[in-house]
Amino acid sequence: MKTLIGNRGGILMRRVLISALLACLFLTVLIVPAAVAQEKIKLTLASMKTFGIDTMPLLIRRFEKLHPNIEVEFVEMPSPNYSTEIHQYLVTTLAGETGDIDVFTIDCIWFPEFGEAGWLLNMDPYIAAQEKANYFKGAIETVSYKGHQVGMPWYIDAGMLYYRKDLLDKYGFKPPKTWDELIHQAQVILKGEKNPNLHGFIWQGRQAEVLVCDLVEFLGSDGAVLDDKGNVVINNEAGLRAAQLMYDLIYKYKITPESVNTYDEEPSRQVFTSGNAIFLRNWSYVWNIAQDPKESKVVGKVGIAPIPAFKGSKSASCLGGYQFAVNKYSEHPKEAAELAKFLSSPESQLYFAQKISFAPTRPAVYDNAKLAKQNPFLVSLKDVFVYATPRPIHPRYPEISLILQSEFSKLLTNKQTPKQTVDAAAAKIKALLKK
Amino acid sequence: MSSRKVTFMGKLRVSEKNLGYFLVIPALAVVAVMAFWPTLAAFWMSLHDISLIFRTNRFIGLENFKTMAGDPAFRNALHNTVYFTAISVALETLLGLVMALVMNGAFKGRGAVRASVLVPWAIPTVVTSTMWKWIFNTDYGLFNFLLKRFHVISSYLNWLGDGKLAMGCAIMADVWKTTPFIALILLAGLQTISHDLYEAAMIDGANWWQRFTRIMLPLLLPIGLVAVLLRTLDAFRVFALIFVLTGGGPADATEVLSTYTYKVLFSTSNFGYGSALAVSMFVSVALISLVFLNFIRLVTRSS
Numbered sequence: 001m002k003t004l005i006g007n008r009g010g011i012l013m014r015r016v017l018i019s020a021l022l023a024c025l026f027l028t029v030l031i032v033p034a035a036v037a038q039e040k041i042k043l044t045l046a047s048m049k050t051f052g053i054d055t056m057p058l059l060i061r062r063f064e065k066l067h068p069n070i071e072v073e074f075v076e077m078p079s080p081n082y083s084t085e086i087h088q089y090l091v092t093t094l095a096g097e098t099g100d101i102d103v104f105t106i107d108c109i110w111f112p113e114f115g116e117a118g119w120l121l122n123m124d125p126y127i128a129a130q131e132k133a134n135y136f137k138g139a140i141e142t143v144s145y146k147g148h149q150v151g152m153p154w155y156i157d158a159g160m161l162y163y164r165k166d167l168l169d170k171y172g173f174k175p176p177k178t179w180d181e182l183i184h185q186a187q188v189i190l191k192g193e194k195n196p197n198l199h200g201f202i203w204q205g206r207q208a209e210v211l212v213c214d215l216v217e218f219l220g221s222d223g224a225v226l227d228d229k230g231n232v233v234i235n236n237e238a239g240l241r242a243a244q245l246m247y248d249l250i251y252k253y254k255i256t257p258e259s260v261n262t263y264d265e266e267p268s269r270q271v272f273t274s275g276n277a278i279f280l281r282n283w284s285y286v287w288n289i290a291q292d293p294k295e296s297k298v299v300g301k302v303g304i305a306p307i308p309a310f311k312g313s314k315s316a317s318c319l320g321g322y323q324f325a326v327n328k329y330s331e332h333p334k335e336a337a338e339l340a341k342f343l344s345s346p347e348s349q350l351y352f353a354q355k356i357s358f359a360p361t362r363p364a365v366y367d368n369a370k371l372a373k374q375n376p377f378l379v380s381l382k383d384v385f386v387y388a389t390p391r392p393i394h395p396r397y398p399e400i401s402l403i404l405q406s407e408f409s410k411l412l413t414n415k416q417t418p419k420q421t422v423d424a425a426a427a428k429i430k431a432l433l434k435k
Numbered sequence: 436m437s438s439r440k441v442t443f444m445g446k447l448r449v450s451e452k453n454l455g456y457f458l459v460i461p462a463l464a465v466v467a468v469m470a471f472w473p474t475l476a477a478f479w480m481s482l483h484d485i486s487l488i489f490r491t492n493r494f495i496g497l498e499n500f501k502t503m504a505g506d507p508a509f510r511n512a513l514h515n516t517v518y519f520t521a522i523s524v525a526l527e528t529l530l531g532l533v534m535a536l537v538m539n540g541a542f543k544g545r546g547a548v549r550a551s552v553l554v555p556w557a558i559p560t561v562v563t564s565t566m567w568k569w570i571f572n573t574d575y576g577l578f579n580f581l582l583k584r585f586h587v588i589s590s591y592l593n594w595l596g597d598g599k600l601a602m603g604c605a606i607m608a609d610v611w612k613t614t615p616f617i618a619l620i621l622l623a624g625l626q627t628i629s630h631d632l633y634e635a636a637m638i639d640g641a642n643w644w645q646r647f648t649r650i651m652l653p654l655l656l657p658i659g660l661v662a663v664l665l666r667t668l669d670a671f672r673v674f675a676l677i678f679v680l681t682g683g684g685p686a687d688a689t690e691v692l693s694t695y696t697y698k699v700l701f702s703t704s705n706f707g708y709g710s711a712l713a714v715s716m717f718v719s720v721a722l723i724s725l726v727f728l729n730f731i732r733l734v735t736r737s738s
């Protein structure tokens with residue numbers, strides 16, 4: 001009997017034990033991940049590729065150390081010269097209105113478009129009002145849409161004039177301040193050098209976004225595509241003057257080769273750094289390459305200056321650069337805003353400036369003694385950034401840009417006159433904005 | 436045949452026809468999800484005004500297609516696409532035939548030649564396009580260098596910066612890359628032609644030209660047409676080559692339907708009109724296929 005009961009009790013005990021074990025197992029399976037998830041918030045940062053492979057990952061690690069409850073996953077997008085592809089990735093990801101990415105890098109020209117689409121988190125509740133004064137005014141304007149700050153400034157870039165110091169010195173010239181000076185200097189030097197491979201002035205005329213950047217600079221401080229009220233003014237006097245200059249540089253003064261209409265940044269840079277151009281319009285990245293003996297035949301022979309202007313008018317330098325923004329549909333807006341703020345902090349900006357020469361959007365960072373010693377070029381750029389001029393600010397900017405690219409490409413291939421160009425561009429943009 | 440019963444999985448007796456339908460269900464399901472559904476979605480979107488930026492999504496019927504009819508950029512792209520397709524496929528077919536005839540002959544190192552001919556076809560289009568972009572570069576390009584060296588031109592030409600030349604460059608790069616494809620298919624066709632036919636013709640006193648036009652070409656026609664059809668469809672949808680080489684420029688001279696559609700879809704986020712453009716491409720491609728397939732049927736029936 002006893003043994004029987006004992007046996008039965010044994011079976012019962014075993015059953016209870018097994019059940020309890022199973023229950024424990026179940027509970028751990030259910031509870032442990034939940035507990036871990038509660039502990040760590042996962043954010044996804046989609047950043048464009050920079051030339052420093054580990055620059056962003058190292059900074060992320062520092063952020064994770066400061067915020068042990070946050071884990072950041074890093075998604076690398078293509079480098080900025082594939083901005084069309086980055087745009088496509090961001091549009092298709094953000095249009096899903098899910099929190100697939102929390103923080104991302106965004107070209108400064110996309111703020112009106114993404115802002116209008118309602119994809120950008122309003123940062124105003126997350127930043128102190130006086131904090132805005134610590135940035136360049138243009139940088140804050142860039143990341144704002146309809147009165148709200150919808151991004152955090154990262155770095156600034158602007159068009160500038162590279163010139164051959166050795167050649168200008170040889171002919172007793174100072175860096176040109178006006179277009180007339182530039183044309184005169186180029187013609188004199190070309191005549192004197194008698195080098196059939198040497199070009200006067202190289203810029204970017206390929207049917208691509210960069211053509212609009214160059215256009216903004218030729219328009220100068222008096223011209224614009226859209227005025228402050230959003231009216232189309234590309235066909236006014238200053239617009240016609242810019243189109244005429246672009247045409248004349250190629251076909252009248254012949255200091256710019258016709259092949260400029262196939263150049264974007266890199267091909268134009270190569271002409272200059274192989275010693276075959278006196279003047280080049282390009283972004284700040286050219287400087288480091290021009291000083292690299294492996295890449296450049298003009299090491300130590302290059303100077304920079306603001307983009308020339310028309311007489312009686314001021315220089316305009318096309319504003320560029322990527323900024324940070326937070327996805328409005330992020331599941332952790334507070335933490336994501338924290339990450340964006342961290343990436344835009346003085347410490348991070350100094351880090352980017354020192355590691356990959358990204359020009360800070362906080363003027364105070366330029367005063368850092370260490371940076372001035374290490375990268376005097378970057379610090380000297382402050383003078384160029386004073387003239388930074390944004391491209392047309394409008395949610396339909398991508399379409400406006402396509403129209404400008406097409407019409408001005410026709411001008412540069414001698415298919416239409418400057419007058420026809422600005423009139424056609426104005427008519428098409430007006431028709432677009434009426435939609 | 437269709438009424439024949441077969442045993443399925445040891446038990447079920449079903450007609451062979453029904454079993455056939457049953458067995459293709461998984462494949463059909465994949466095609467439906469991966470091909471039909473997106474295509475139908477594109478058709479549906481083409482009847483709407485969809486802008487991601489302005490968050491509009493409303494039904495507008497055929498309005499997008501009306502816009503398209505009056506859109507000079509679309510007409511320009513269509514014209515460029517047809518021009519590119521016609522010229523490049525014609526050249527590829529002619530050169531491909533010549534290459535196939537050469538490779539079909541017996542000579543030393545034939546295997547090596549056959550393999551090396553495939554190299555351009557094997558390299559990704561983006562890579563070859565970047566390569567051609569440098570070859571056609573005005574200042575440093577190999578093309579200008581060689582032409583000047585051999586006194587074909589007196590001064591450097593702006594290959595990718597001149598509308599007409601740029602289209603020619605795109606066609607040249609495409610011909611270089613895809614001629615091997617046609618050559619290989621035609622070579623396979625040539626090898627299926629029985630040698631007895633040539634021998635019989637020779638005994639009857641047919642010369643080389645007669646053997647070529649009366650035996651080889653007619654027997655090569657069906658497979659040749661399939662090769663041309665595949666190439667035409669590919670050329671009509673050309674994207675990577677143009678996108679890398681010129682981006683559609685200069686002055687829209689090389690803008691083709693797929694690059695224009697891409698710009699409308701992803702640069703301007705105008706998904707309604709972009710889908711309408713994509714649908715127009717789909718319809719064009721379908722029409723081309725129909726015409727070709729009917730032609731192929733006619734040819735094979737008459738022979």
